Amino acid sequence: MSLRIVVCVKYVPDATGDRHFADDLTVDREDVDGLLSELDEYAVEQALQIAGNADDAEVTVLTVGPEDAKDALRKALSMGADKAVHVEDDDLHGTDAIGTSLVLAKAVEKTGYDLVVCGMASTDGTMGVLPALLSERLGVPQVTLLSEVSVEDGKVTGRRDGDAATEQLQAALPAVVSVTDQSGEARYPSFKGIMAAKKKPVQSLDLDDLDIDADEVGLEGSWTKVDEAAERPARTAGTIVKDEGEGAKQLAEFLAGQKFI
Amino acid sequence: MAEVLVYVDHVDGAVRKPTLELLTLARRVGDPVAVHLGAGADGAAATLAEYGAVKVLAADAPEFADYLVVPKVDALQAAYEAVSPAAVLVPSSAEGKEIAARLALRIGSGIITDAVDLEAGDSGPVATQSVFAAAFTTKSRVTKGTPVITVKPNSAAPEAAPAAGTVEQLSVTFGEKSTGTKVVSRTPRESTGRPELTEAAIVVSGGRGVNGAENFSVIEDLADSLGAAVGASRAAVDAGWYPHTHQVGQTGKSVSPQLYIAAGISGAIQHRAGMQTSKTIVAVNKDEEAPIFDLVDYGVVGDLFEVLPKLTEEVKARKG
Numbered sequence: 001m002s003l004r005i006v007v008c009v010k011y012v013p014d015a016t017g018d019r020h021f022a023d024d025l026t027v028d029r030e031d032v033d034g035l036l037s038e039l040d041e042y043a044v045e046q047a048l049q050i051a052g053n054a055d056d057a058e059v060t061v062l063t064v065g066p067e068d069a070k071d072a073l074r075k076a077l078s079m080g081a082d083k084a085v086h087v088e089d090d091d092l093h094g095t096d097a098i099g100t101s102l103v104l105a106k107a108v109e110k111t112g113y114d115l116v117v118c119g120m121a122s123t124d125g126t127m128g129v130l131p132a133l134l135s136e137r138l139g140v141p142q143v144t145l146l147s148e149v150s151v152e153d154g155k156v157t158g159r160r161d162g163d164a165a166t167e168q169l170q171a172a173l174p175a176v177v178s179v180t181d182q183s184g185e186a187r188y189p190s191f192k193g194i195m196a197a198k199k200k201p202v203q204s205l206d207l208d209d210l211d212i213d214a215d216e217v218g219l220e221g222s223w224t225k226v227d228e229a230a231e232r233p234a235r236t237a238g239t240i241v242k243d244e245g246e247g248a249k250q251l252a253e254f255l256a257g258q259k260f261i
Numbered sequence: 262m263a264e265v266l267v268y269v270d271h272v273d274g275a276v277r278k279p280t281l282e283l284l285t286l287a288r289r290v291g292d293p294v295a296v297h298l299g300a301g302a303d304g305a306a307a308t309l310a311e312y313g314a315v316k317v318l319a320a321d322a323p324e325f326a327d328y329l330v331v332p333k334v335d336a337l338q339a340a341y342e343a344v345s346p347a348a349v350l351v352p353s354s355a356e357g358k359e360i361a362a363r364l365a366l367r368i369g370s371g372i373i374t375d376a377v378d379l380e381a382g383d384s385g386p387v388a389t390q391s392v393f394a395a396a397f398t399t400k401s402r403v404t405k406g407t408p409v410i411t412v413k414p415n416s417a418a419p420e421a422a423p424a425a426g427t428v429e430q431l432s433v434t435f436g437e438k439s440t441g442t443k444v445v446s447r448t449p450r451e452s453t454g455r456p457e458l459t460e461a462a463i464v465v466s467g468g469r470g471v472n473g474a475e476n477f478s479v480i481e482d483l484a485d486s487l488g489a490a491v492g493a494s495r496a497a498v499d500a501g502w503y504p505h506t507h508q509v510g511q512t513g514k515s516v517s518p519q520l521y522i523a524a525g526i527s528g529a530i531q532h533r534a535g536m537q538t539s540k541t542i543v544a545v546n547k548d549e550e551a552p553i554f555d556l557v558d559y560g561v562v563g564d565l566f567e568v569l570p571k572l573t574e575e576v577k578a579r580k581g
């Protein structure tokens with residue numbers, strides 16, 4: 001039987017660009033260049049490797065996001081995923097993590113899955129909670145923050161490098177995993193991959209398709225609210241000296257002045 | 262006053278500093294009730310009481326160590342049901358965020374992660390967050406259910422405020438899903454003897470400019486002279502020169518010490534994301550165009566192999 005893998009990927013504003021908030025205090029996703037979250041490339045990579053080691057597997061990439069989010073799906077398809085699902089609906093604008101987890105869970109269930117693979121965190125929201133929320137909603141084990149992962153005999157195993165310890169984890173499928181940026185470099189799409197991706201199916205779903213009411217998601221349905229967003233004042237220009245033999249002494253002087261020594 | 266649940270981060274009853282910060286912040290919103298899972302509650306209780314815990318709800322069971330995350334969610338939910346708190350505060354560790362998120366979903370509450378400050382507001386706690394690699398500061402609220410908020414280390418200076426801290430046993434029934442992910446083995450990390458990276462008052466970090474694992478002693482020596490923790494950029498970690506647990510930045514630790522010293526680090530946005538909120542920033546870099554110099558309070562344009570050893574000697578001499 002085929003191993004059905006769904007990879008959750010997010011389309012995010014480019015971190016090296018000028019990220020900012022829109023007037024309604026949501027992340028501005030229109031005025032800024034976006035891309036497939038770099039941390040989700042690791043998820044695509046591990047999914048492709050797991051699929052490659054299975055007798056028969058199918059990798060679906062899934063995103064919840066605006067029109068442009070298709071770019072993220074195309075990138076993942078050109079890396080080698082088989083098909084894509086795009087959940088897109090005007091009522092989704094401003095959805096928070098809890099709402100996003102509802103949409104992802106419904107879409108994952110509709111697609112059908114044995115394994116869900118996520119990145120460790122999105123590079124814009126950086127919450128790192130969606131994999132746990134998905135696991136809670138789907139009622140399947142979470143095997144998260146893995147720097148090594150493999151699937152065999154209906155079980156997923158992996159290594160989680162925590163602050164206090166390194167843990168070896170194991171769970172039966174179906175399960176939700178997330179992988180870190182230590183899990184191994186993501187492949188670059190080949191020319192052939194890019195050409196092939198153009199012909200791969202991208203299914204579009206809206207809230208109706210997923211039986212989700214508009215008031216369960218979006219800015220209104222959000223269970224949190226941003227009241228204020230202010231640009232952090234630029235740090236005032238500091239003192240910069242060129243080391244001509246005295247650099248260390250000058251720095252020590254500064255540190256002593258600040259009572260660090 | 263209403264009660265506020267505070268999830269205790271500890272190692273066998275040795276309470277970690279972020280929990281003391283959390284207790285300090287919790288007192289702005291209500292009376293802290295600490296939730297201590299695993300061994301060592303009786304030992305921890307004294308410290309928790311000293312920092313304001315009116316009560317310590319304790320539970321110990323093999324499930325906490327044998328299975329990932331979910332047994333702790335079951336326990337925190339039991340505490341939530343026992344107390345009906347005004348808010349639930351959890352330290353922003355990787356695991357803390359996962360526990361908090363699952364709890365929030367179960368109790369129908371919104372969640373805010375990685376707060377760097379917390380105040381009481383007219384309609385519940387107001388959390389300050391630092392977003393987009395600390396380029397923006399936001400203030401947010403949970404608008405549905407009991408606010409669940411995770412708070413980053415170094416968000417407040419722990420202040421003692423002795424309270425009763427009576428230990429009560431929390432009875433927990435583990436759900437069917439709690440044993441889904443087995444922890445097959447656990448290898449504790451060896452202590453370096455240096456301060457914890459996220460808790461340290463001073464952090465000295467090295468990057469690609471350190472140019473080799475063997476050269477990291479230059480960073481360590483300076484760190485030791487200052488009583489500092491050692492950090493590394495991702496370039497240094499990826500090169501295998503220093504362990505990933507020391508990585509500072511978006512996919513490593515986020516630090517906010519009194520003093521951050523970056524040596525041989527260019528200051529890429531993903532690195533800045535993890536250190537930009539440090540109080541004082543110092544850089545040593547031989548390229549005067551390096552973006553890290555845009556952030557510094559004091560910068561030395563020079564070779565770190567010249568500057569750092571001399572600085573270490575200066576520090577030692579001045580400290581006597």
Ligand SMILES: Cc1cc2nc3c(=O)[nH]c(=O)nc-3n(C[C@H](O)[C@H](O)[C@H](O)COP(=O)(O)OP(=O)(O)OC[C@H]3O[C@@H](n4cnc5c(N)ncnc54)[C@H](O)[C@@H]3O)c2cc1C
Pocket residue numbers: 038039123181467468469470471493494495496497508509510511512513514524525526527528529530531532535545546547548551563564565566
């Ligand atoms: C999704 C994602 C997540 C990331 N997460 C992180 C993260 O968590 N943390 C992180 O750090 N990076 C992260 N990065 C990587 C980041 O973009 C940079 O590549 C990295 O921070 C560069 O490290 P560096 O400054 O040490 O190296 P470089 O950028 O190569 O800079 C080295 C610096 O050392 C200086 N130098 C060289 N020799 C000397 C000398 N002898 N004396 C003094 N100065 C010297 C050079 O002038 C240069 O400025 C991430 C990237 C991505 C895409």
Ligand SMILES: Nc1ncnc2c1ncn2[C@@H]1O[C@H](COP(=O)(O)O)[C@@H](O)[C@H]1O
Pocket residue numbers: 008009010011037039040043062063064065097100104117118119120121122123125126127128129130131
């Ligand atoms: N809008 C989204 N669409 C698809 N996947 C997402 C979305 N948001 C988050 N994810 C997945 O959840 C992971 C963690 O995201 P977060 O909890 O937002 O930091 C990401 O790395 C993705 O794998």
